Amino acid sequence: MQPIIEFQNIYKEYPGVVANNNVSFKIIRQSIHAILGENGAGKSTLVKILYGHVKPDNGQIILNSDLATINSPTMAQSLGINMVFQHFSLFESLTVAENLILGMSEKISLSKLKSKSETICNKYGFNLNLNSPISSLSVGQRQSVEIVRSLLNNPKILIMDEPTSVLTPEEINKLFKIIKKLVADGLTVIFISHKLDEIINLSDYVTIMRNGKVISNLTTKNEDPESLGYKMLGYKVTKTEQINNINYSENVLSLSNLSSYSQDPFITNLNKINFNLKKGQILGIAGVAGNGQKELMEILLNENDFEFNGDIIFKNININKLSTFQRKSLSISYVTEQRLGHSAVPEMSLSENILLSMNHKSYFKKGDFINFDRINSYANNVIKNFNVDTPSFNVKAGKLSGGNLQKFIIGREIMSDPELLILSQPTWGIDAGSEAFIKKSLIELSQRGVSIIIISHDLDELLEVCHNISVLYEGSLSKSLNVENIDITTLGKYMGGLFD
């Protein structure tokens, strides 16, 4: 049980915040070591220090019993440390092999690299065609490219930052198998996550961080998800109770025979989608990414005049031809998958980001003049009611952490009293505290009679929040299943496309 890495009193301060406050712990060779914590707990900073991406103000890293100076990622790689980032850095238009060779520090011929990569793929079960362009790959496959790229450098230590946040349950299982195999072959894996079940399933050891400090170092097999969650958040994770008070007589949104057709191979054709959403109902649309979620959202939001057949009826009004602005004016609210640059502008203040989505409301305008007082007080209310951690509404949206910004965006939409709220990936890549808060807010909203559609890859999230779940598979939508007495085998079949 020899440590491969030892962090000693790592200290890193950013203006206004101590990201790492005397962090010390050891990582055992050939183990899977999870670092658990909410966003902003300091996990990313710590691994970036290990990877030479960030320079600590103080403290040292002992690598293989020697003091290591790691000033750059290149240096880290030469010491056998590699990292797979949460956000990929791949060239979309280049092939897998071309992307791989770009990551090599040593000179190697393309054919030699291909055979080397193929060996790795076969050994660990990566399903990759080295000649396909990145743009044609799924998110999971793109991650595989990133991992293979790291493995080509013969690492001793592999850091993975939130590797599962973008994957489907099936892909996660596969990834875990690969990780376990890699560790059996001698690798040490540092795994950053805020998903409790995953840590229990995968890791050998877990270090919990909160507010830049190490809270505890644990052996995973002695823990369960609840105890980990409790230690991570500092309070008990409670599951929100879902109360069913749907008014089944009142249709809020009906889609009938919604179909789309495009020759573009990257666009999924929707195939006769039908559903009725009742007042106060939360409908979850599950399914693996790339099965028509993007296209369905396009049609519901209508930003680009995406062509389709069939009808969208909102409270007896056919809204097929209505623009985004007109739909919003009918009190339909949207939260898009992409936060920065879509549902929020990072360069603008929080107040301005209120106006971004609320400019259809005459309350905020006098003619074409903006009523900043009303916007600022609205922003203040969102910040207060939705626990957004920010000193002021003048802060630029891009300065907020993912979870905080998402709480702000969802709060902004909820406080506008919508009758229908449509969200895509509402808790994608955010910390557990914010995630729980958002889920609770959505459930409360539905209890006030607001109908909600959640498009998400995260099945657990949907099971927790929704009344009904339908699965989108290759552009077709399954029947909806009632969550209260849901049969997991049926759901599994639906996820695999086994429905009519």
Added chain:
Amino acid sequence: MVYLINIKLREDYSNLIFYLSPIVAVFLTLFFGSFIFLILDLSPIESFKIFFISPISNSYGISELFVKATPLAIIALGLSYCFKNNIYNIGAEGQLTMGAIFGGGIGLLFNDSTSILLLPLMILFGAIGGAFWATIPALLKTKFNTNEILTSLMLTYVALFILDYLVVGPWKDPAGYGLPKSMPFPDAGRLPVLIDGLRIHIGVYFAIIICLISYIVYNKTLFGFKLKVSGFSSKASQYAGFKYKNLIFYTFIISGACAGLAGLFEVSGPIGLLYRDISPNYGFTAIIVAFLGRLNPLGIILSSLLIALTYLGAEDAQLFLKIPSAVGFVFQGLVLFFLLGTDFLNKYKVSIS
């Protein structure tokens, strides 16, 4: 050892430096500009005096400064609407020319008029002419997705040739000894000067009013907000429900109208008739003015005065230092180069490893 230049986006670039960088750029221009004088065997200090100080050391000079700054400011203020919206209207020179043709045409049409309505009508048609010329690239962009940089630039030459044709053809002054120029405008069609004996004219008021209106539009209105959002992210703009195509039209029309106004002011103010060279590239130089002023209405007023000075300085330098007046353009180019450079270094971190 291989040296690699790393260019990294700064996560937190400074707003203060964003507003200071024009000043840094001006100082760098002066510093490197002094080498130009050294190469020409002139004393930099003496030359700078002639270039930048003596032109504005009397009331005539100050009046001339405003005469040059007025069209620059008006055009640049108009362009700021386009640039904020990430629309690159490079054709202000052509829109200026069209404004001069439309507005000036009214002056020639009613050349025996003494009505006080003549000048307002000319001003109106000046703005309409510029706006009309600007709607062409807007239309091409929204209908066919053409690049507005190319179309607006090419249309500049079309406008210049139309003016050329008019002043050698149908609009040529019959009593003008065959010179390529029109009849002078009637007195009722001339822009009133502010001070007798000087050329500074009421266009200055227009520049100030447009500046104030722009300030209010940018900071207080939904229209200004729409421009800001679209400038940052077209996707967010769609999410907000803004119609981007309409914004393209509005911004082109505003900037075209401003350029047309400036063109009319030139011909009905200092020049008094139509001829070939009505503008010493004001429409192009205004692009520098707009960026040097950080697309901020007040900043544009300041930068228009500074760039106007390079026009005056170049004239004096030609007279007293016997160097070509193109040196003025060299200085304008240097300012733009250093401004882009400082902006780049403010936004990105460059290191060598």
